[in-house]
Amino acid sequence: MAAMYFSQGMKKEKLDEASQYLKWGIEANPQSLLLHYTYISILESRKQHTEAYALFDSLISFHISQLDDMQSSMQAEVTEQMSNEDIPPADREDRRLEIEAAWKKRTDKVKERLGNVWIMEMRFAIRAEGMKQARQVFAKARKKQAYVSWQVFEAAALIEYHWNKDSKVSTNIFELGMKSYGEDVGFAVRYLDFLISVNDTSNARAHFEKTVAKITDPEKSKPIWERWAEYEYQFGDLNAIQKLDERWSEMFPTDPSITHFARRYTYRGLEGFLCNLNVNLAPLRLRT
Numbered sequence: 426m427a428a429m430y431f432s433q434g435m436k437k438e439k440l441d442e443a444s445q446y447l448k449w450g451i452e453a454n455p456q457s458l459l460l461h462y463t464y465i466s467i468l469e470s471r472k473q474h475t476e477a478y479a480l481f482d483s484l485i486s487f488h489i490s491q492l493d494d495m496q497s498s499m500q501a502e503v504t505e506q507m508s509n510e511d512i513p514p515a516d517r518e519d520r521r522l523e524i525e526a527a528w529k530k531r532t533d534k535v536k537e538r539l540g541n542v543w544i545m546e547m548r549f550a551i552r553a554e555g556m557k558q559a560r561q562v563f564a565k566a567r568k569k570q571a572y573v574s575w576q577v578f579e580a581a582a583l584i585e586y587h588w589n590k591d592s593k594v595s596t597n598i599f600e601l602g603m604k605s606y607g608e609d610v611g612f613a614v615r616y617l618d619f620l621i622s623v624n625d626t627s628n629a630r631a632h633f634e635k636t637v638a639k640i641t642d643p644e645k646s647k648p649i650w651e652r653w654a655e656y657e658y659q660f661g662d663l664n665a666i667q668k669l670d671e672r673w674s675e676m677f678p679t680d681p682s683i684t685h686f687a688r689r690y691t692y693r694g695l696e697g698f699l700c701n702l703n704v705n706l707a708p709l710r711l712r713t
Contacts, residue, residue, distance in 0.1 A: 440467055451480075455487050458541065465549065474553045481546040488539040489572050492532055499528040533574075540574035547577075547584060556588055570605065575612035578602030582619065592623045608640055610648050617652050629656070643676050650676065658689045 447464040454460060461484050468477040506512060506520050543566045551559040563581040566573050582598035585591060599616045606612040613636045620629035633653045640646040650673065657669050666689070673685055687696075 440471075443467070451483075455483070456491070456538075458484070458538065462545065465545075469549065469553065472553075477549060477553070478546075481542060481549070484542045485539065485546075485569075488535055488542065489569065492535055492539070492572055495528065495532050495535065499524065502528075536572060536574045537576070539572055540576045543573065543577045544580040547580060551584060551588065556584075559584060575602055575606040575609055575615075578606070579612065579615050579619075586619075586623070592625065595619065595623075596625070596628065607636070610636075610640060610645060613640070614649050614652050617649060621656055647677070654688060659692070 444464065444467055447460055447467070450460045451457065451464065461480050465477045465480050468474070468480070503521050503524050506524060507517050512520055543562065547559045547562045550562045559581075563577070566577050578598055578601065582595040582602075585598060586595040596619075599619060602612060603616065613632070617629055617632055617636075620626075620632060633649060636649050637646055640649070654669060654673065657665050661669070670685070673680070674682070677685075
């Protein structure tokens with residue numbers, strides 16, 4: 426309701442009243458990104474940067490505290506289950522892994538929300554004070570590495586590139602992120618996207634090879650194989666394409682060969698004959 430009032434308040438020039446409602450809303454719901462961002466928008470329009478940074482800090486502190494509480498709850502649950510005499514000792518390790526996997530799904534969602542906050546603060550900082558301040562926000566996030574999602578590194582790298590046109594600095598940030606998120610195929614694909622976008626072919630190829638050597642599970646690594654195949658099929662020579670096809674067949678032996686072949690002849694939604702692959706082709710018979 427406070428956010429809706431803000432949009433009306435802009436028209437009615439009642440920003441002070443809207444701000445008060447937003448403050449009350451934030452006190453009642455301290456994890457709301459909508460309320461915080463709405464109020465920050467007012468503060469930014471008034472150039473009240475110190476107050477805006479304080480709101481970002483409160484959001485960050487809230488989510489870090491929430492992650493700490495979740496970690497403690499997970500440890501308590503694991504301890505309880507490990508001492509549960511109803512669970513056979515041989516099954517306790519599997520039970521621990523189940524608990525940790527379940528909690529990881531929940532903590533990852535909170536980390537992603539927190540990642541959004543860090544990214545929005547970097548974007549705010551560069552609008553308000555320039556690249557130096559945005560870098561300071563990123564440096565602050567890196568000190569909280571255990572609470573930071575890979576999207577923060579990607580955003581920092583892209584900000585550097587689009588504001589400074591310096592792909593080297595951006596590449597360094599991606600490489601720094603790879604030290605912590607190297608086995609996350611989502612981050613690996615985004616890094617590959619960047620290298621391809623700046624036409625850094627040699628580093629793109631090296632990054633692909635390094636990633637598939639590290640992520641050996643076929644299904645887990647498939648997104649980066651698909652992204653590299655898309656690049657090779659658009660811009661690679663015949664020799665490179667043929668080598669890729671051989672490797673693809675070895676890595677994904679159950680993939681229908683016709684489906685993989687069809688990928689060569691697609692382009693950004695223009696599927697060629699790919700959409701007709703469900704047609705039932707009757708076997709040809711030789712005529713005598």
